[in-house]
Amino acid sequence: xxxxxxxxxxxxxxxxxxxxxxxxxxxxxxxxxxxxxxxxxxxxxxxxxxxxxxxxxxxxxxxxxxxxxxxxxxxxxxxxxxxxxxxxxxxxxxxxxxxxxxxxxxxxxxxxx
Amino acid sequence: xxxxxxxxxxxxxxxxxxxxxxxxxxxxxxxxxxxxxxxxxxxxxxxxxxxxxxxxxxxxxxxxxxxxxxxxxxxxxxxxxxxxxxxxxxxxxxxxxxxxxxxxxxxxxxxx
Numbered sequence: 001x002x003x004x005x006x007x008x009x010x011x012x013x014x015x016x017x018x019x020x021x022x023x024x025x026x027x028x029x030x031x032x033x034x035x036x037x038x039x040x041x042x043x044x045x046x047x048x049x050x051x052x053x054x055x056x057x058x059x060x061x062x063x064x065x066x067x068x069x070x071x072x073x074x075x076x077x078x079x080x081x082x083x084x085x086x087x088x089x090x091x092x093x094x095x096x097x098x099x100x101x102x103x104x105x106x107x108x109x110x111x112x113x
Numbered sequence: 114x115x116x117x118x119x120x121x122x123x124x125x126x127x128x129x130x131x132x133x134x135x136x137x138x139x140x141x142x143x144x145x146x147x148x149x150x151x152x153x154x155x156x157x158x159x160x161x162x163x164x165x166x167x168x169x170x171x172x173x174x175x176x177x178x179x180x181x182x183x184x185x186x187x188x189x190x191x192x193x194x195x196x197x198x199x200x201x202x203x204x205x206x207x208x209x210x211x212x213x214x215x216x217x218x219x220x221x222x223x224x225x
Binding site for chain 1: 152162167173209212213219
């Protein structure tokens, strides 16, 4: 059974940093591209970032480019999202996904003073 | 960026009746590899999204056959042949043909 378990969310002040993790199991993690998608409270889905299976290629939404970094450790079956210079508009539930077959339950990031 | 536009944004449906959601993209979603990466997702209340349909018309494993997808180029449709109570939620179309990947605004399906 495929499982994606996000962690690392929480409350952070504007300008702060947070690192999200997504532990994957039940499939050959190193064979699949992975993505982060976010959903602000009461809003729709927004694609954030995607990383290739090897980690060699990364892609970002303009809204996070230069502030967020996606990475992966295939030896640990884990996906990461390093989020710096956080803004109030980054407040959302962050989902990791095997685009788009499987999704985690999400982790809430709240940016507020 | 490719803009995905869904209509309607809200769809009250009687149980057992059909429902249809349209998704239009601002550019063709045909990839250079010949595939069209148009996907439909369902998000039930309080749940993460769930894959329903990929590459326009392919039902994902475990998805009931009352869900079907069709279309080509820039115009796509998700149909539910007979709406059941468990189909309540928000439906999103999304394209992965070109970065940045983009989602439609979502269509809320509710029971009348």
